[in-house]
Amino acid sequence: MRVGLVLGEVWSGLRRNMSVVISVILVTFVSLTFVGAAIIMQLQVQQMKTFWYDRAQVAVYLCTNSEQSQTCSGKDADKEQIAAVEAALKSDELKPFIDDFFFMTHDQAYKEFTKQFKGNPIVDITKPEQLNQTFWIKLKDPSKSEIIQEAFSGIPGVQSVVDQRSLLDRIFLFLGVASYTAIAIAGLMLVAAMLLISTTIRLSAFSRRREIGIMRLVGASNRFIQTPFILEGVIAALIGAVLAGGASVAIVKFFVQDFLAKEVPFTSYITVDQSLIVPPILILVGAILSSIAAKIAITRYLRV
Structure with missing residues (x-):
């Protein structure tokens, strides 16, 4: 050719x-x-x-004074319940799965809330005590979040356990x-x-x-x-x-x-x-x- x-x-x-x-x-x-x-x-x-x-965390939301459920009695989680959650996070059973965790109070949550919704009218009608106190947990392996969910679901003082991966x-x-x-x-x-x-x-x-x-x-x-x-x-x-x-x-x-x-x-x-x-x-x-x-x-x- x-x-x-x-x-x-x-x-x-x-x-x-x-x-x-x-x-x-x-x-x-x-x-x-x-x-x-x-x-x-x-x-x-x-x-x-x-x-x-890789950055997703698990949030353990504690009860507020407006929540009524099996684990919440219409009042904030008390000091004993907060201490029980913290002790569980430090226990030998959960420690191998946890990289780090920190506790966020009402005031800290409100500060983050006002930053996130700056300029939104919802800020004016929201009070610090309406926002959950929360344990934020970073896992070594984020795919094993069900271990945390099983450990804290149904615990007195815990409103809910949310894996951010489910939102993502x-x-x-x-x-x-x-x-x-x-x-x-x-x-x-x-x-x-x-x-x-x-x-x-x-x-x-x-x-x-x-x-x-x-x-x-x-x-x-x-x-x-x-x-x-x-x-x-x-x-x-x-x-x-x-x-x-x-x-x-x-x-x-x-x-x-x-x-x-x-x-x-x-x-x-x-x-x-x-x-x-x-x-x-x-x-x-x-x-x-x-x-x-x-x-x-x-x-x-x-x-x-």
Whole structure:
């Protein structure tokens, strides 16, 4: 197969159908940008999981004077009940699982509350005694929080035991759904891109039907005839994939690092270096899908 002749045919096809080729580039760019965004979201979710799960604590909330339950009698946990919880945390049974813990009083809880809800009218109607006194427990292995929950559930003076990981799970579930939604949208757009590539190849083949007929008459193989058309689709898609890869890295650089990391600094974000895995994936996806679409389109056309 003469490479120069094939490349000449490819350039001729791209030039003849420039408007359609640009459409393929744009559709591929947009669809693969969605794929890149979905990959970035998954990387970010994993980054945040690692960051927050390692820092997640278990909170043992003590009774307040407004709580009535089996373990709370409508008054604050007394000194004996607080001492009993602290003694249990220091016991030989629980000590191997606990990295550290500290006790937060009503006043300390109220101070944190006013910082968190500064400017919110709820601060004006909330009193320190309405907020739980709390033992905050950092575990050596956060996945073993059920040990603490079992140890203090049903203990007099303890209102509830809450693992922060359970709260984080809800947030990460939402983020996961959002990323899968982006993947679904990207999938639909990739289908549209494949259909457009197929249409482009058919138009290119139709515009060169006389040349194809001559090549058949002189005994050119199907492979020789098909290759330029397949390369046309692949080249157009690869340009879109490269643009999408650049856009994905730019999202991490300018939106995640330069904006989010400064505006919301209390969590961990993926870096530009971590995002460099995305462009090769997008280029590979673009090359595979475009070659498949082009191959199917030109094969069906040549059968007619």
